[in-house]
Structures are given as structure tokens and as C-alpha cells.
Amino acid sequence: MRITKITHSEAPIASRISNAVIDFSRMTVSIVAVHSDLVVDGEPLVGYGFHSNGRYAQSGLLATRILPRVEEAPPERLLDPETGVVDPVRVQRVAMENEKPGGHGDRAVAVGTLDMAMWDLAAKAAGLPLHRLLHERFGRTAEPASSVWVYAAGGYYHPEKPLQGLRDEIRGYLDLGYRDVKIKIGGAPLEEDLQRIETVLELLPEGSRLAVDANGRFGVEEALRYGRALTDYHLLWYEEPCDPLDYRTHAVLADEYEGTLATGENLFSVPDVRNLRRHGGLRPHRDVLQMDPSLSYGVPEYAGMLDELEAGGWSAERFCPHGGNQINLALAAAFGLGGCESYPQVFEPFGGFADSTPVQDGRVRLPEAPGIGVELKPALHNLLRERL
Numbered sequence: 450m451r452i453t454k455i456t457h458s459e460a461p462i463a464s465r466i467s468n469a470v471i472d473f474s475r476m477t478v479s480i481v482a483v484h485s486d487l488v489v490d491g492e493p494l495v496g497y498g499f500h501s502n503g504r505y506a507q508s509g510l511l512a513t514r515i516l517p518r519v520e521e522a523p524p525e526r527l528l529d530p531e532t533g534v535v536d537p538v539r540v541q542r543v544a545m546e547n548e549k550p551g552g553h554g555d556r557a558v559a560v561g562t563l564d565m566a567m568w569d570l571a572a573k574a575a576g577l578p579l580h581r582l583l584h585e586r587f588g589r590t591a592e593p594a595s596s597v598w599v600y601a602a603g604g605y606y607h608p609e610k611p612l613q614g615l616r617d618e619i620r621g622y623l624d625l626g627y628r629d630v631k632i633k634i635g636g637a638p639l640e641e642d643l644q645r646i647e648t649v650l651e652l653l654p655e656g657s658r659l660a661v662d663a664n665g666r667f668g669v670e671e672a673l674r675y676g677r678a679l680t681d682y683h684l685l686w687y688e689e690p691c692d693p694l695d696y697r698t699h700a701v702l703a704d705e706y707e708g709t710l711a712t713g714e715n716l717f718s719v720p721d722v723r724n725l726r727r728h729g730g731l732r733p734h735r736d737v738l739q740m741d742p743s744l745s746y747g748v749p750e751y752a753g754m755l756d757e758l759e760a761g762g763w764s765a766e767r768f769c770p771h772g773g774n775q776i777n778l779a780l781a782a783a784f785g786l787g788g789c790e791s792y793p794q795v796f797e798p799f800g801g802f803a804d805s806t807p808v809q810d811g812r813v814r815l816p817e818a819p820g821i822g823v824e825l826k827p828a829l830h831n832l833l834r835e836r837l
């Protein structure tokens with residue numbers, strides 16, 4: 450097998466929603482296709498990648514640093530010597546050559562996007578759905594999971610969607626088969642946020658839980674003030690109360706807030722996660738970690754994060770990646786994670802899972818088509834084919 454060409458572009462995922470720190474009016478996403486000379490069913494195999502919402506497209510980094518390294522590398526540096534098929538772990542090493550440690554920001558997104566396309570290609574070449582390939586390589590359980598717990602993330606602030614709109618949105622998620630939901634906080638005064646929370650709680654049936662997400666907005670005092678106000682709601686979790694790299698504030702909050710805290714979607718490397726473990730005071734039996742491979746150098750770095758945290762007493766069941774996309778569903782099944790996020794309405798067509806695997810009782814089944822499964826989501830597949 451040879452990589453014949455790597456193409457990349459950008460796609461808009463703009464919308465009028467906001468969280469506590471950004472609006473999505475100019476949000477974009479990078480998309481990558483890795484073309485190969487391996488012909489299956491009369492067509493050369495192509496692997497597709499994109500990254501999760503919240504970080505902008507990384508065209509410059511891909512074009513000037515990340516892709517040229519891979520394009521210029523001799524094939525044997527990119528291929529598994531036993532199978533002759535592209536090895537995403539080797540590719541990631543090549544993509545990161547001559548990069549200094551630290552500063553894990555947009556570069557991690559560019560590499561994570563390419564990594565997704567490499568896994569899609571490798572799984573297609575092996576004729577396996579990605580969750581089975583990842584399980585063969587990294588699995589910690591006897592079998593990959595056949596379905597994964599997902600929750601509906603939404604409840605953004607929207608200029609034309611006050612409480613009634615929020616109610617309609619959440620009811621829509623329950624009708625789609627979700628049990629648990631997440632809404633934003635921190636973008637309105639506390640009293641208003643509590644009204645939003647109570648409105649949603651009134652709708653949730655027995656057994657359904659609500660999580661809230663402050664997107665890193667608060668300093669220590671405000672994080673504690675919200676924590677005190679949230680305690681009696683018995684939420685599923687209180688997410689990103691403070692800046693992702695402010696480990697001390699996490700520790701102070703974890704000391705006082707008895708409910709579950711969640712963080713990690715903006716930690717992009719093993720060293721950042723090690724610092725969270727050492728200094729963040731989070732509780733391995735209670736809290737939730739949301740690192741997301743497409744934003745953080747891809748699956749190899751994610752496996753390293755799991756190793757780092759397992760050595761520190763965390764179990765894979767406490768991991769629930771941010772991102773609401775198909776690669777994270779595969780990852781959750783392969784690594785035995787607690788679950789993964791889902792965006793039933795926002796960030797289409799990148800959010801969501803295969804059209805053939807609807808949510809049932811809060812879970813999604815794993816599709817068995819080779820690769821990540823973008824072909825099972827025609828709106829996404831068509832967009833990728835047209836732009837790449």
C-alpha cells in the first residue's frame with residue numbers, strides 16, 4: 450500500500466449558538482482525505498478525518514508543517530512492516546518530527562485531524578470497523594463493547610431561544626432516545642442559569658440526568674459560588690468550571706463540591722493530563738475526564754493519556770470523550786470507556802453517528818462497516834467527497 454495523495458480543506462460549522470466563552474458564528478473545521486493505491490471493490494481506498502468542534506480549522510499548520518513531513522517520508526516509515534498497511538502510530542511520529550515539547554494548542558488539532566484519516570484508512574485496509582481495529586491494538590477488555598452510553602449535548606445560549614426553545618430542544622433529545630442531556634451555564638447570571646437548569650429538570654423522566662458545562666469561564670470564587678448553588682440538583686456532572694490549565698482551582702473546588710466534576714476537553718497532551726492528575730485534586734472514583742483525540746494529536750496520544758491516568762488509579766470507565774463524533778464512539782467501545790458525547794442537533798454533519806444506528810435508551814450500537822463509518826452518514830460523506 451502507498452499513500453498517493455493527501456488533500457485537505459475547511460468546512461464551516463457556523464451557527465448562532467454561544468457557550469459561556471465563545472460564539473460559533475465563525476466556527477470552522479479542518480477536513481483531510483488520505484488517498485491510497487489500495488483498490489477495494491474497484492475503488493482506491495480513501496481515509497477521511499476531521500476534528501471536533503470548538504477549535505478552528507488548521508489549514509496553515511497542515512499545509513506548511515504537518516502534511517509535508519508525511520508526504521516527504523519514505524513509505525517504510527509510514528507502513529506496518531508486517532502488513533504493509535499504513536500505521537497511524539508511525540505516521541503520528543513522522544508528523545511530529547522537529548516539534549518542541551509544550552505549547553499543545555492548534556498543532557495538536559492539526560495532527561489529530563490527520564490521525565483520524567489515517568485510522569479510517571488503516572481500518573478500511575484491514576476490512577474492520579475502527580472499534581475492532583483499535584481493540585486489537587489497544588484493547589484492555591476481552592471484547593470491544595457492542596454499544597456505548599451517549600448523552601445529548603446542547604442547551605447552548607441562543608438569541609432567539611429562551612426557555613421555551615430550550616424546553617423544545619431537550620424534549621427533542623428525549624424523543625430521539627437519549628436519557629441524559631447537557632446544557633451550558635456561565636453565559637448568564639447565576640439566577641438565570643438556575644432557571645434554565647430547573648426548566649430542564651422538570652422535563653426529565655425518572656432515571657435521566659442533567660450535566661452542565663461552564664466552558665472554563667469561572668475563577669475560583671465564581672466556580673465555588675456556582676458549585677454551592679448546583680449541589681442540591683444532584684447533576685450528572687459540573688463541567689469545565691475553570692480554566693483547563695488552572696489545576697489549583699480544580700483542586701480547591703474538588704475539595705468542596707461533592708458532586709461529579711468533569712474536565713479535559715481542552716487538555717491536548719499526556720504532560721497536561723499528568724499535571725491534572727498530580728495537581729488537579731480530582732477524584733478517580735467520582736470525576737469524569739473528557740480528553741478528545743481529534744483535538745489532541747490523535748489516538749496514540751489518547752492511549753498515552755489513559756496509561757498515565759490508569760497508573761494514577763483512574764479507570765477507563767471514568768473517561769467520556771468530548772466531541773460527539775464517530776471516532777470517539779469507536780474509541781469508547783474499543784477502550785472500554787464510560788461513554789461519549791453526542792451532538793444530536795448542533796455541528797451537523799460532523800456531529801452524530803451512523804444513520805443506521807439510532808440512539809436507543811441512551812445507547813448507540815457500533816456499526817460493522819469498515820473504517821470509522823463516515824459512509825454510513827451520507828450527509829457527511831458527501832461533504833467530504835465534494836470538498837476533498
Ligand SMILES: O=C([O-])CC(=O)C(=O)O
Binds near residue numbers: 502503662664772790
Ligand atoms: O461548546 C463547546 O465548545 C463544546 C463543549 O464544551 C462540549 O461539547 O462539552
Ligand SMILES: [Mg+2]
Binds near residue numbers: 662664688689714771
Ligand atoms: Mg464542554
